Amino acid sequence: MGLNSPELNLDLSTFYVPKTISEFLTELSVIDDISEKSLKLNDYVHMLEDEMRKINGFKPQLPLCMLLLNDAIMRLKEETMHYKERDFRPVMEEFISLKGNSDEDGRTKMSSDCSDKKNWMNIAQLWSTNINRVTTKDSVLDIKARDEEENHSAIKNSFQLCSIGNKGGAFVPFRGQPSLATKEEKVVLPIHGPSIRAPVAEMGFTDLNLEGNAKIGCAPSLVTDQMMSEGKSEHQQQKKQRRCWSPELHGLFVNAIQQLGGARAIPKQIRELMQVDGLTNDEVKSHLQRYKLHIQKLPASSAYPSNGSWLARDQYGNVSMANIGHSCSPQAGSGKWVSITGCDSMEEEEDEKSESHSWKVQLH
DNA sequence: CTTCTAATAT
DNA sequence: CATATTAGAA
Numbered sequence: 001m002g003l004n005s006p007e008l009n010l011d012l013s014t015f016y017v018p019k020t021i022s023e024f025l026t027e028l029s030v031i032d033d034i035s036e037k038s039l040k041l042n043d044y045v046h047m048l049e050d051e052m053r054k055i056n057g058f059k060p061q062l063p064l065c066m067l068l069l070n071d072a073i074m075r076l077k078e079e080t081m082h083y084k085e086r087d088f089r090p091v092m093e094e095f096i097s098l099k100g101n102s103d104e105d106g107r108t109k110m111s112s113d114c115s116d117k118k119n120w121m122n123i124a125q126l127w128s129t130n131i132n133r134v135t136t137k138d139s140v141l142d143i144k145a146r147d148e149e150e151n152h153s154a155i156k157n158s159f160q161l162c163s164i165g166n167k168g169g170a171f172v173p174f175r176g177q178p179s180l181a182t183k184e185e186k187v188v189l190p191i192h193g194p195s196i197r198a199p200v201a202e203m204g205f206t207d208l209n210l211e212g213n214a215k216i217g218c219a220p221s222l223v224t225d226q227m228m229s230e231g232k233s234e235h236q237q238q239k240k241q242r243r244c245w246s247p248e249l250h251g252l253f254v255n256a257i258q259q260l261g262g263a264r265a266i267p268k269q270i271r272e273l274m275q276v277d278g279l280t281n282d283e284v285k286s287h288l289q290r291y292k293l294h295i296q297k298l299p300a301s302s303a304y305p306s307n308g309s310w311l312a313r314d315q316y317g318n319v320s321m322a323n324i325g326h327s328c329s330p331q332a333g334s335g336k337w338v339s340i341t342g343c344d345s346m347e348e349e350e351d352e353k354s355e356s357h358s359w360k361v362q363l364h
Numbered sequence: 365c366t367t368c369t370a371a372t373a374t
Numbered sequence: 375c376a377t378a379t380t381a382g383a384a
Contacts (some may be wrong), residue, residue: 239381242370266375285375286370 021072025079034083048073243283252276253287263292316360 024044031037053070055062245253256273257265267285274284 138382240371242382245370281375282371286372290369 021075028079038083039078041083045073045076045080048076089097106319155324243287245287249276250287253284253291257288263288263295 028037028040031040048069052066052073055065055069220245252274253270256270257263258264260269261275265288267281267288270288271279271281271284
């Protein structure tokens, strides 16, 4: 379903100064023209969604922000739907593409039951904004997309919103901690055959499970039986599946690095902080290596004092926030690494051209 | 063929 | 854990 295009539509100089939702609604209520109402609503929602995308990479640090934004968006969309109901549909029908039973029977009871669902779906779009590199070449991938009607309230330090994007977590952690395997982890483990190591299944999209553990990985290439039964014996598949460092994953990584005080962070700590399950120390280590190489390669224009510490060796937590703010300014320097999800320049992730983009957002 | 990146070896 | 080397893909 078409993710609403950012702002190529209705950019007619309606340039909002940020208002609170209440103010906005009040203001909206004095407008007579339905289509104008819708227009403004639409615009506002877009702004919110845009905002959401910006902080998308920082979910772990800003769970409440996500929550608030979500809430606002939901609310406004409901509002929009109300207009839509009691009126011929305005200009924008591309806007909300509710699937299914919206037009027919949902009319009256929409606000209660149905809208919830739709809202959830809208959110789901936002959360998994991208990278569905469905590299399911041979993927068997029997995932059961169990949509959770029960929204568990936050467990641990989690942000339960993240569970929404759940497209089914068929992910076999390399050395999954048993404690993590909740009821949701419905994984088909094709352990036929003698001695093959645990098949590595990874997914092509970000998936955050209920614990708030981000499960971010790569294409699902379930090792099927043909692998061993056919000519090639049990050697050969020794090499591990390549971990794909998606922008989200990298975002988490960078965040962790920052919270740990920069490049000298220890891989183990990074991994723990990222809370990505299935991620191994080695992978983090390797990635860190590349990271270090890159940051020393590009001096980052030394916008900051002394040894080009593109990272304020600051206290925990606030670093990322500060960098978010900064990352949106076109200026170079420290923002380079953080801006992978940050800047307004990035509309939404393209399909596939984003392989290495995050490392050199600018320059070149 | 070169470069880039993740895996693996030291 | 850090660094070096190797393997694979673009």
